[in-house]
Amino acid sequence: MLYRKSKYLWGLALISSFALIGCGGGTTVDSNPSGTTQNITLPTSFSVNDGRLLAANCAQCHGTNGNSVNSWDSIAGKSDIAGEFYEDENALMGAVAHGFTQNEVDNIASWLKTLPKNNNSNDDNDD
Amino acid sequence: MNNKNRLDRRDFIKYLSLGALFSTIPLSSNVATIPHVVVVGAGFAGSTCAKYLKLWGGDSINVTIIEPNSIYVSPILSNLVLNNQITTNQLSFNYDKHINSYQINMIYKSVSTIDSVNKELVLSDNSRVKYDKVILAPGIDFIKTNNYDFTKVPHAWIAGEQTNILKTQIDSMVDGDYFVMTIPKSPYRCPPGPYERACVVADYLKNSKGFTNSRVIVLDENSDIIVEKQNFQNAFNAHGVDYRPNCKVTQVDDTNKTLTYTEGSIAGKTITATVLNVIPNQKAAKIIFDTGLTGGGNFAPVNLLSYESTIKSDIHIIGDSHHSSQPKAGHIGNSEAKICADAVLRILSNNPLYQNPKTNSACYSPTSSTEASWLNAVYKYDAVNNNMILTDSSYYPKSSPSSTYNYREMFKWSENLFADTFS
């Protein structure tokens, strides 16, 4: 029980631009302790991309630009996403997939395959 | 505590970096024409929007966030503070990534009024900030039945101090004491959230504290459990929650901890408890009303292709303050924020808006210290009614019953959601 609890806390602390507040607080923990988040390169200009906008729906669970911060799958750089999108055995993914058309999935896939994959991200598809 | 000092120092540093940023912009004829987009409020919707404006718009825009607090405490997962599974520290986020990685200017103040004619925001210290586009993401405000003290009768529906007040009150209960909570009339922030809270608290009192004589009583202004009915009913039965629909609070007495309410057609009923957790009815945040953006309702109507106000141009409203059929929730607020960021960038670069936006919602609800359920829906744009509607109303909302597996997965979901929003 205790072990599980502290594991979660560690998990949250790892990603959360973390700051300790409250009684006896005032300590600030490094916001990026182990490089779990990617280096960001901002573009010089804006260009329209429908696939990118649709794929932003994936980021809440699979990470910004498809790089997950934990064992949930990273999808950056994937070329086969269209094939597995509707077949994922994860029930929540199955539920979300139902809301997207094949055409939208193709659009999402063509954007995702252009994205660089983080070295430490997980794309095992085992979650 | 030295929080104050830290805030001042932060403010100071932010202003330095703001100056530095402007002075490092190449001195071309461009400088004057780079549009300035200001995001007001940096919770789930505002933080995501500001980040994605820069992630996608880069050097083509300047983005400023105006937010009074240097630390944001997530309401998502905050019910787990009440049963000792996590602390508010673990739900606390700062804006370092926004400042350093996304080059967003941070001003730790609140917006008092908006001068939409001159396109200027007036801040709490009377300073003014010009905008080309302003995105309001200020969250919710409460509709109180009467004037009472939130520190005595906490809502804990905006997380942080309120969460800890409620936690302390719960921890002061002894066996036999009553916990009475109320559920607001829909629409309110996080539809499953109050039911989730009732389960978590009842499980905590019974199974962690070992209380056999205490009771958790829920007065719901709605006529039934509004989401995940079977799941919550099962949990209510398992934990012995006393659930009463059609109960509308009419008076809160914070001294005697007594509620007056109407149950169905019977007015003037009262109930007294050691801990009263009234979650009041909700409306858009104050700045939305002060700017005249509600059109007579409680939330702000917007064009759902861009989230631009249908009442005033160049003002966009996202998250819990806007009006649509989408639930008032953080995961989907993050989704709305991206549609809005993309739309603002398209408008500023003279591109047509994307005509078929989709958003998705996910809520994980802990129902005990070991089990959670989830609720999901995907929304599409309905051009006829300018609304976001379920992509398939025979399928959604989709839910998964409480399980220990879902409880573990909940933390993976929240880690990625928090990272996509705040880092």
Ligand SMILES: Cc1cc2nc3c(=O)[nH]c(=O)nc-3n(C[C@H](O)[C@H](O)[C@H](O)COP(=O)(O)OP(=O)(O)OC[C@H]3O[C@@H](n4cnc5c(N)ncnc54)[C@H](O)[C@@H]3O)c2cc1C
């Ligand atoms: C117990 C609980 C559980 C929840 N669980 C889930 C869940 O599982 N999934 C989910 O998706 N959602 C969940 N939610 C809902 C979610 O937390 C909210 O819907 C979400 O926080 C709304 O985001 P927002 O950006 O609109 O508002 P907020 O997150 O409230 O942010 C508003 C920000 O605006 C700032 N602000 C306000 N006025 C001004 C002003 N005048 N000037 C400048 N700044 C201002 C505030 O300081 C604040 O930081 C839960 C909520 C609760 C209470």
